[in-house]
Amino acid sequence: MRDWLKSLGHEYIVTDDKEGPSSEFQKHIKDADVLISTPFHPTYLTKEIMDTAKNLKIAVTAGVGSDHVDLNAANERKITVAEVTGSNVVSVAEHVVMTILTLVRNYQPSHEMITSGNWQVSNVARDCFDLEGKVVGTIGAGRIGYRVLQRLKPFDCKELLYYDYAELPAEANKAVGARRVEDLNEFLSQCDVITVNAPLHEGTRNLINKDTLKHVKKGAWIVNTARGAICNAEDIAAAVQSGQISGYGGDVWNVQPAPKDHPWRDMQGPRGRGNNMTPHMSGTSLDAQARYAAGTKEILDNFFHGKPQTPANVIVENGQYATKAYGQRK
Amino acid sequence: MRDWLKSLGHEYIVTDDKEGPSSEFQKHIKDADVLISTPFHPTYLTKEIMDTAKNLKIAVTAGVGSDHVDLNAANERKITVAEVTGSNVVSVAEHVVMTILTLVRNYQPSHEMITSGNWQVSNVARDCFDLEGKVVGTIGAGRIGYRVLQRLKPFDCKELLYYDYAELPAEANKAVGARRVEDLNEFLSQCDVITVNAPLHEGTRNLINKDTLKHVKKGAWIVNTARGAICNAEDIAAAVQSGQISGYGGDVWNVQPAPKDHPWRDMQGPRGRGNNMTPHMSGTSLDAQARYAAGTKEILDNFFHGKPQTPANVIVENGQYATKAYGQRK
Numbered sequence: 001m002r003d004w005l006k007s008l009g010h011e012y013i014v015t016d017d018k019e020g021p022s023s024e025f026q027k028h029i030k031d032a033d034v035l036i037s038t039p040f041h042p043t044y045l046t047k048e049i050m051d052t053a054k055n056l057k058i059a060v061t062a063g064v065g066s067d068h069v070d071l072n073a074a075n076e077r078k079i080t081v082a083e084v085t086g087s088n089v090v091s092v093a094e095h096v097v098m099t100i101l102t103l104v105r106n107y108q109p110s111h112e113m114i115t116s117g118n119w120q121v122s123n124v125a126r127d128c129f130d131l132e133g134k135v136v137g138t139i140g141a142g143r144i145g146y147r148v149l150q151r152l153k154p155f156d157c158k159e160l161l162y163y164d165y166a167e168l169p170a171e172a173n174k175a176v177g178a179r180r181v182e183d184l185n186e187f188l189s190q191c192d193v194i195t196v197n198a199p200l201h202e203g204t205r206n207l208i209n210k211d212t213l214k215h216v217k218k219g220a221w222i223v224n225t226a227r228g229a230i231c232n233a234e235d236i237a238a239a240v241q242s243g244q245i246s247g248y249g250g251d252v253w254n255v256q257p258a259p260k261d262h263p264w265r266d267m268q269g270p271r272g273r274g275n276n277m278t279p280h281m282s283g284t285s286l287d288a289q290a291r292y293a294a295g296t297k298e299i300l301d302n303f304f305h306g307k308p309q310t311p312a313n314v315i316v317e318n319g320q321y322a323t324k325a326y327g328q329r330k
Numbered sequence: 331m332r333d334w335l336k337s338l339g340h341e342y343i344v345t346d347d348k349e350g351p352s353s354e355f356q357k358h359i360k361d362a363d364v365l366i367s368t369p370f371h372p373t374y375l376t377k378e379i380m381d382t383a384k385n386l387k388i389a390v391t392a393g394v395g396s397d398h399v400d401l402n403a404a405n406e407r408k409i410t411v412a413e414v415t416g417s418n419v420v421s422v423a424e425h426v427v428m429t430i431l432t433l434v435r436n437y438q439p440s441h442e443m444i445t446s447g448n449w450q451v452s453n454v455a456r457d458c459f460d461l462e463g464k465v466v467g468t469i470g471a472g473r474i475g476y477r478v479l480q481r482l483k484p485f486d487c488k489e490l491l492y493y494d495y496a497e498l499p500a501e502a503n504k505a506v507g508a509r510r511v512e513d514l515n516e517f518l519s520q521c522d523v524i525t526v527n528a529p530l531h532e533g534t535r536n537l538i539n540k541d542t543l544k545h546v547k548k549g550a551w552i553v554n555t556a557r558g559a560i561c562n563a564e565d566i567a568a569a570v571q572s573g574q575i576s577g578y579g580g581d582v583w584n585v586q587p588a589p590k591d592h593p594w595r596d597m598q599g600p601r602g603r604g605n606n607m608t609p610h611m612s613g614t615s616l617d618a619q620a621r622y623a624a625g626t627k628e629i630l631d632n633f634f635h636g637k638p639q640t641p642a643n644v645i646v647e648n649g650q651y652a653t654k655a656y657g658q659r660k
Contacts, residue, residue, distance in 0.1 A: 040451050041449075041451060090460055090462045090486070091460050094431060094435060094460055094461055094462070094485070095435060097427075097431065098428065098431035098432055098435055098437060101424060101427065101428035101431065102428055102432060102437065105424060105425060105428055105612075105615065107428060107432065107608065108441065110581075110608035110609060110611055111438065111605075111606065111607065111608050113608070113609055114588070114594075114595050114607045114608060114609060115595060115596060115605075117590045117595065119371075119586075119587035119588060119609050120609075121370050121371060121609050121610060121611050121614060124608075124609065124611055125611050125614040125615065125616070125619070126616065128611060128614065128615040128616065129615050129616055129617055130420055130421050130424055130615045130617040130618065131424055132420045132424070132617070133617065150484045151484045151485060153484060154480045154481045154483060154484065155424070155481060156420070251440075256449075257449035258444070258449060260447045264444075265444050265445060265447065266445060275441075275445075276441065277441065277444045278437065278440035278441050278443070278444060278454075279440060279443055279444060279449050279450075279451050279454065280451060281440055281451050281454055281455050281458060282435075284451060284455040284458065285435065285455065285458040285459050285460045286455070286456065286458065286459055287459055287460040287462070287463065288460065289455070
């Protein structure tokens with residue numbers, strides 16, 4: 001990337017010093033035409049910082065998910081916000097299936113039994129179930145949620161459900177055989193496993209909280225690889241610890257990096273079960289990183305040469321929200 | 331079980347004290363007509379112990395896998411050996427897919443980063459890959475191996491391979507699209523992920539050792555949920571530690587319970603990667619346990635009433651190896 005940008009006559013500054021007014025980020029953003037950031041350890045591009053960024057024309061997310069950018073403020077300033085749509089959908093869908101299996105099969109306490117030198121199979125087997133025969137539901141059946149359903153199909157779940165604003169196209173639904181449930185609480189009450197695959201917006205923020213958790217089946221498992229703030233951190237931790245739900249896993253946090261005392265770091269249910277959290281990494285496999293780099297380069301190349309962007313990559317442009325491809329199937 | 335046996339006029343003795351000549355097991359086996367054991371924490375039924383078990387007529391494995399019984403000695407004594415065939419095949423296949431995903435996506439070090447209070451995504455992302463686009467091969471495409479292939483199908487692997495003594499039936503193979511490789515070393519050299527789903531016998535004992543590991547792709551992952559002795563413990567641990575393979579996971583051990591100093595307990599590759607071991611539990615989910623109990627009861631009911639056993643459940647009977655269903659597809 002550096003050599004390519006240099007060959008085009010641009011200056012390329014890389015930093016992870018981005019907190020506070022004297023940080024490298026806030027110093028250089030004043031002159032920058034282009035900002036590249038990632039959704040994993042995000043650089044929050046606020047209205048106040050945009051006010052100092054007089055030259056900024058485009059903010060590129062080298063990945064998927066641009067909620068670390070104040071999109072309304074970007075619109076007002078006609079700053080383009082673009083991301084590499086689709087580059088991580090498979091990676092995240094794989095992480096979801098992995099996390100469902102590790103929770104349902106009680107992997108984590110079982111592995112720790114081995115490394116701690118013990119062997120009491122019955123102590124971990126009592127929290128180990130098969131995914132076969134369970135009801136699994138996704139909140140959001142878009143590009144990630146649908147890929148999760150595809151991968152779950154041969155596991156012979158009792159039923160696959162989805163909660164979304166629209167029906168899946170008939171052809172797509174025929175391939176996975178899922179049933180839409182329109183009412184959230186009704187959806188929650190039917191699932192043994194709930195997976196969240198929806199974007200963060202005012203309709204999904206704090207969607208899973210102590211009130212909606214009352215509708216979740218006792219002993220269900222919840223997996224969230226979408227955005228941390230969709231689930232209430234304290235309410236989830238309390239539900240895991242009390243055993244109301246059997247576990248929670250995923251890789252997204254309401255603040256990233258998560259503070260050392262974030263309740264999702266050390267929450268545990270009975271017998272040490274039910275915490276399968278990782279740092280925000282599902283979309284950052286080496287395979288996905290290669291796709292991000294290629295996609296970011298394409299967005300920059302379009303920008304430098306005045307070529308139109310791939311529509312699905314554009315979040316806001318020319319002071320308007322672009323039609324976002326979210327929800328488009330396959 | 332106890333109430334049912336009592337109602338039939340039998341005495342039912344349960345013990346996990348089974349080591350040494352003064353153990354409860356060795357004391358009571360002298361009078362027992364029936365022995366029920368599990369493959370997870372097995373009671374080794376040796377020739378010497380059979381010599382003391384003058385009344386023993388049937389040894390039932392409440393699960394699948396009866397290699398803890400000396401089958402030749404049982405044949406000589408016309409002791410029937412039966413197991414609950416098929417009761418755990420889905421459970422084990424799920425454990426295999428889970429372990430493949432946790433290894434390829436580098437789950438374990440990522441989770442430990444969270445519980446230890448850290449957050450350096452790049453340190454774990456550098457060992458995280460997608461399963462999509464990888465070559466996955468199974469040693470054994472029988473009832474478990476085939477179910478693994480079925481579950482891997484929607485992950486869009488580059489290729490699914492299998493090493494077995496025969497071709498899959500055309501119909502079964504069409505559903506998963508796998509290719510048979512007849513030569514072991516050729517098979518090993520093509521796989522990014524190798525999963526072992528074969529029974530333990532003289533042809534598979536120590537199959538993966540330092541010599542055959544030379545043919546395995548550098549950085550491959552190996553998953554073994556079949557029997558521990560199929561893989562050489564020291565050679566695998568050395569290959570993980572050197573980084574020659576990226577990881578090893580599964581739940582079977584050459585001795586069970588594994589001794590505290592077994593090399594698979596604490597082996598780790600570079601950056602803490604590559605150990606996804608659990609105690610022998612994959613087939614002992616609560617869902618599988620319900621199937622074992624029902625199957626064991628059925629075997630005993632047949633025995634008590636002189637009814638024929640379900641052929642697939644019989645390992646040896648009337649002094650002969652029964653035709654074992656191993657290798658039968660679906």
